[in-house]
Amino acid sequence: MYAIVNKFKYKSGKSDPSMMVLKCCGNLCPWRLYAVRLKDSELFEIRSIINNHTCSVNVRGGYQTQATASVIGELMKTKYCGIGAGPKPREIRKMMRGDHDVSISYWKAWKSHDLAIDNCQGKCTDSYMQLPAYLHNLVLANPGTIADLHTERSQDGENLFKYMFLALGASIKGYEALRKVIVVDGTHLKGKYAGCLLTASAQDGNYQIFPLAFAIVDSENDVSWEWFFQHLASFVPDDPQLVIVSDRHPSIYKGMNEVM
Structure with missing residues (x-):
């Protein structure tokens, strides 16, 4: 950034894991920097610098490549x-x-x-790696919470993320006092790994949206919706008065009939 702000281009004159020497790209330009790596650190300390340029405008114009x-x-x-x-x-x-x-x-x-x-x-892969610990702590901090992380083993023996379901304990307890009308839907996620967000929600006494549960799946298909309804049925029992509202996606209809 220093070279970009001051509009000059440099090159490495000499470097190894413990030190580096940087020089201006102008053949006769005296600009030079010497830095050494601090012990037990990733940082480098500048020990000496000749901080003036005599190179031409044409030579210094290459700073944009940096x-x-x-x-x-x-x-x-x-x-x-x-x-x-x-x-x-x-x-x-x-x-x-x-x-x-x-x-x-x-x-x-x-x-x-x-x-x-x-x-x-942070990277998306690092966030996925933290999911098991995060869900575990979430269950400990919120008694009654239902959290499930479903993975599949790859050919290399690694556990790959497949599905995740989460229903907070407060939402599960609150459902007992709500009308038995649940709205389910899915929406596409934007990001490196895409996927879909499946949700189930109801309406409280103040006519406000009351979230019940959500899940992250690969797409809206028969298997993912059935997996979602299996977990939802753990605290939403089948009842003659139960009404499920949806956009009539065929996978929702099939998954609901299989489970509820």
Whole structure:
């Protein structure tokens, strides 16, 4: 980022795991930096620097190539923390062009967008790895909660995420006082691994939406909806007065008839 802000291009003169020497790309330019790695750390400390340039404008014009996707992703990561979705790729292009006088392609902006989210919020794969511990602690903190994580074993012997069901204990207890009318539906998820969100909700005495349960599945199909209804039936018993409202998706109708 220092090179981009000061508009010059550098190269590695010498480097190994313990030290690095950076030089300006101009053949006769004296700019030079020497840094060493701190003991038991990933950080490098600058020990000496010759901080003046005599290179031509043409040589220094190559600084834009140093604005890699990883550099831009690190620069933009704070904009994806907290509330809000953060800037979109086309907005990242405008910001880099306006703030740093760097033109980047849409593909690089998109890659930077993904890396910035990973740097700030963590990677999707890491979040999936934390699901078992998260659901376990959620059940301990909320007595009566029903949580189930269904996985499938891959050819490499790894457990891969398949389905997840969650119904909080407060929702289960609250259902006892509600009218026996449940609305079920599914919606597509946007993200790297896609999938569908299945929901079941009711209406409380104040005519407000009362969430009962939700599940993450691969898609709206016969198997996933049947799996969802099997877990829903654990606290929503079959009753002559029970009414289930849906968009008449064939898989919902089939799964409901199989279970309830």
